[in-house]
Amino acid sequence: MNKTIPSRKKHSVLPAPTIRRFPLYLSFLKSLKGKENVYVSAPDIAKTLRIDSTQITKDFSFIKVAGKTKVGYEINKLVQNIEKFLGYRDPKKAFIIGIGNLGTALIKYNQFSQEGLEIIAGFDIDTEKVGTRVISTKIYHIKNFKKRFNETPVEIGIITTPSEQAQIIADTIIECGIKAIWNFSASPISAPGTVIVENTSIDSGLAMIKWKLNAGRPLIYK
Amino acid sequence: MNKTIPSRKKHSVLPAPTIRRFPLYLSFLKSLKGKENVYVSAPDIAKTLRIDSTQITKDFSFIKVAGKTKVGYEINKLVQNIEKFLGYRDPKKAFIIGIGNLGTALIKYNQFSQEGLEIIAGFDIDTEKVGTRVISTKIYHIKNFKKRFNETPVEIGIITTPSEQAQIIADTIIECGIKAIWNFSASPISAPGTVIVENTSIDSGLAMIKWKLNAGRPLIYK
Numbered sequence: 001m002n003k004t005i006p007s008r009k010k011h012s013v014l015p016a017p018t019i020r021r022f023p024l025y026l027s028f029l030k031s032l033k034g035k036e037n038v039y040v041s042a043p044d045i046a047k048t049l050r051i052d053s054t055q056i057t058k059d060f061s062f063i064k065v066a067g068k069t070k071v072g073y074e075i076n077k078l079v080q081n082i083e084k085f086l087g088y089r090d091p092k093k094a095f096i097i098g099i100g101n102l103g104t105a106l107i108k109y110n111q112f113s114q115e116g117l118e119i120i121a122g123f124d125i126d127t128e129k130v131g132t133r134v135i136s137t138k139i140y141h142i143k144n145f146k147k148r149f150n151e152t153p154v155e156i157g158i159i160t161t162p163s164e165q166a167q168i169i170a171d172t173i174i175e176c177g178i179k180a181i182w183n184f185s186a187s188p189i190s191a192p193g194t195v196i197v198e199n200t201s202i203d204s205g206l207a208m209i210k211w212k213l214n215a216g217r218p219l220i221y222k
Numbered sequence: 223m224n225k226t227i228p229s230r231k232k233h234s235v236l237p238a239p240t241i242r243r244f245p246l247y248l249s250f251l252k253s254l255k256g257k258e259n260v261y262v263s264a265p266d267i268a269k270t271l272r273i274d275s276t277q278i279t280k281d282f283s284f285i286k287v288a289g290k291t292k293v294g295y296e297i298n299k300l301v302q303n304i305e306k307f308l309g310y311r312d313p314k315k316a317f318i319i320g321i322g323n324l325g326t327a328l329i330k331y332n333q334f335s336q337e338g339l340e341i342i343a344g345f346d347i348d349t350e351k352v353g354t355r356v357i358s359t360k361i362y363h364i365k366n367f368k369k370r371f372n373e374t375p376v377e378i379g380i381i382t383t384p385s386e387q388a389q390i391i392a393d394t395i396i397e398c399g400i401k402a403i404w405n406f407s408a409s410p411i412s413a414p415g416t417v418i419v420e421n422t423s424i425d426s427g428l429a430m431i432k433w434k435l436n437a438g439r440p441l442i443y444k
Contacts, residue, residue: 017239019433023425027385028410048412050419087432101330105323109424111408117428155435163249180431186333188250190270196434197272198427202331203245205422206339209402210309211241212418213377 018059023115024049025059026082029075041072091116093154094182097169098161099124099139102184106160107134119158121148142169149176156180163187240281245337246271247281248304251297263294313338315376316404319391320383321346321361324406328382329356341380343370364391371398378402385409 028049032040042060046053060066060073063081067073083089096103099122106112107119122139124130130141140148157173159166159181166185173181180196183189191197250271254262264282268275282288282295285303289295305311318325321344328334329341344361346352352363362370379395381388381403388407395403402418405411413419 014433016430019429020423020426023408023423023429024410024421027408027425031409049410086429087436090432090436092432092435101323101327105327106424108323111425112428115425115428116432156431180435182427182431186245186249187253188246188271196431198431198434199246200422200424200427201242201245202328202422203249203333203337204242205404205420206334206337207241207245207308208238209378209404209418209420210312210314210338211236212420213314213402214309214312 014062018062021049021051021059022063022082022086024051025056026079026086029079029082032075033079037075039068039071039073040075040078042067044072086115088114088116091118092156093152094119094156094158095121095123095145095149095154095173095178096137096158096160097123097142097145097173098159098165098185099126099129099134100160103158103160104134106158106184107137117156120152120154123148142172145172146176149173149178153177156182158182158184159189160184236284240284243271243273243281244285244304244308246273247278248301248308251301251304254297255301259297261290261293261295262297262300264289266294308337310336310338313340314378315374316341316378316380317343317345317367317370317376317395317400318359318380318382319345319364319367319395320381320387320407321348321351321356322382325380325382326356328380328406329359339378342374342376345370364394367394368398371395371400375399378404380404380406381411382406 025045028045029040042053042056045056057067060078063085065073065078065081094117096106096119103122107122112119119137122134122137123142123145124139125142129139132139157178159169161169163186166183166187167189170181170189170191174191174195181189181191183197183199186203188199189197247267250267251262264275264278267278279289282300285307287295287300287303316339318328318341325344329344334341341359344356344359345364345367346361347364351361354361379400381391383391385408388405388409389411392403392411392413396413396417403411403413405419405421408425410421411419
């Protein structure tokens, strides 16, 4: 990925893992604010989040926050800059396809509104779900996706269907002109290079836990 | 992390991102098997999964699979070695705490059984849920966690509670002797260094999508 990002200054290239860590920093920093702390040190953050403290310092340099000797980082400043960086005040609209338990959980996930994501409609093939609402989000039949999209274009399509349907749904919404796909199905999807694809893989988390539980003895057969 | 893993041979150190990619490779490879392909090339995998093809070659070297000139990798061999590496035939038991939509979705997630994860019981504070079953998984009151744990020790505790409860639940199950915590709440949890903690953060995925949608103009204020 880095190869395709033009860069003269080394520090203008933002590594993907850094971007992924910002929400974790933010959640931790907000928990400190409640305790009336003003400053926090990189080693203190490192301890809870299990991230190397030099990595934390490096990550914070990307959002133009520098620590002060002996006291550390100003929490308010960090929170402010991370929220700006993550576009909390720059909301994006999304449609979600697949209103099973995971789809319902995502619509109900109360962090999204403050993080600048609005799931404005849901889609399913189950006629019993069509016409109902999850909180205030109305559920439509998937065959009406294009019509809805033309009426209210959104940038993000969230796929929470079973694996077998993920690619067909992706093809459909790409044809409508969706810019980004957030894929929660277990199956990777192919898409033209112009479409942003983000896979949130539950399986990757499990792989990591199992590897750590077996640490030192990865089960490799020749 | 790498610093703490003792290593003489460079190739014996397994980077975390490599481990996290294996389930993605596996899912893609299995989709090819249905089409009666025997071999697959790194560039073909690269195209669908949007992973650099030299990275793929490197990842596969960790599981002792080398490609053949012109034909690529034998799909069956890759599938076999990745499944072994990920411990698909080495099942781990888990308890899940927080039986909301996400908790229910995870219990119903039909990949886990083939991936070697058995969620054998659920826990909640909601008395209406206690005593019910999600598929065949019985739901108990959280106050009975210790009793259940002593009767049937599990290695993994999956936390799907709201953020505010995550740390309290973590403390409780760590005291019981849980080895690994899989945290799906939005809040990071602190745990002793001896306990494995894996955060599956939905917010990180959103951060990545929003950053890509705003590509080239990250919202950094001075």
